[in-house]
Amino acid sequence: MRPAQVIYSLLSSCLVVSVSARPDFISPIWNRAARAIQKPIDMQENQAPIMDDRPMERPCGKPAMPDASSDATISDVIGKNQNIGIFSGFTRDIDSISSRLEDASQNATVLAPENSAIMALPRKPWEDPRDYETLGANAYHGQDGEDRAHKNLRRFVEAHIVPESPWNSGHKLQTLVGSTVWFLEKDGKKYIQPGEIEVISVKNKVSNGEVWVIKSALNYA
Numbered sequence: 632m633r634p635a636q637v638i639y640s641l642l643s644s645c646l647v648v649s650v651s652a653r654p655d656f657i658s659p660i661w662n663r664a665a666r667a668i669q670k671p672i673d674m675q676e677n678q679a680p681i682m683d684d685r686p687m688e689r690p691c692g693k694p695a696m697p698d699a700s701s702d703a704t705i706s707d708v709i710g711k712n713q714n715i716g717i718f719s720g721f722t723r724d725i726d727s728i729s730s731r732l733e734d735a736s737q738n739a740t741v742l743a744p745e746n747s748a749i750m751a752l753p754r755k756p757w758e759d760p761r762d763y764e765t766l767g768a769n770a771y772h773g774q775d776g777e778d779r780a781h782k783n784l785r786r787f788v789e790a791h792i793v794p795e796s797p798w799n800s801g802h803k804l805q806t807l808v809g810s811t812v813w814f815l816e817k818d819g820k821k822y823i824q825p826g827e828i829e830v831i832s833v834k835n836k837v838s839n840g841e842v843w844v845i846k847s848a849l850n851y852a
């Protein structure tokens with residue numbers, strides 16, 4: 632590419648990012664999430680589980696509010712936290728991830744970035760600058776584009792799932808995408824490494840692991 636072309640493609644990808652790079656399949660998740668975070672924090676904290684427009688996926692026999700003493704899985708409880716509504720929406724919309732999180736024989740520690748952290752990302756979690764470089768503004772259009780976005784989104788989510796629970800301080804593990812992570816404790820708080828990312832709270836302890844809410848997204852490049 633000549634320099635002029637490079638600049639043009641950078642410019643056009645910036646425009647696309649800010650205007651319309653949102654594949655159809657993602658819009659419902661994103662819109663739901665945007666609605667969720669518009670509500671004041673104190674309302675979110677005291678609220679019932681997220682109500683979205685989709686049918687309930689829970690089989691009738693299961694208790695409505697599973698807790699650590701039952702056989703609930705991460706998949707049963709992750710959607711109850713509105714402050715991680717965007718991320719939990721992603722986990723439900725990616726088949727391989729949702730089946731991983733409902734598998735009682737496979738433990739996981741899910742590092743779920745808060746909604747505000749995902750909204751603040753310099754690019755959407757389904758965008759990869761390399762796609763714009765090679766394919767230009769239409770990188771996420773059409774069926775191929777949708778598949779590409781889906782694959783990128785899956786990588787983003789997999790970078791936030793540690794395939795073990797309990798997970799001990801200092802113990803280095805590989806996320807589902809293969810990146811190495813560990814955490815350290817300081818003044819009673821946990822910090823994910825690398826990146827010193829604060830763990831805001833440990834939300835759910837269930838039979839196959841835990842959901843940790845984190846302050847910003849992990850590196851998923």
Ligand SMILES: *[C@@H]1O[C@H](CO)[C@@H](O)[C@H](O)[C@H]1NC(C)=O
Nearest residue numbers: 738796797837838839840841
């Ligand atoms: C699975 O995770 C739960 C919650 O952290 C824990 O109580 C249980 O011992 C774990 N099981 C295994 C086999 O690691």
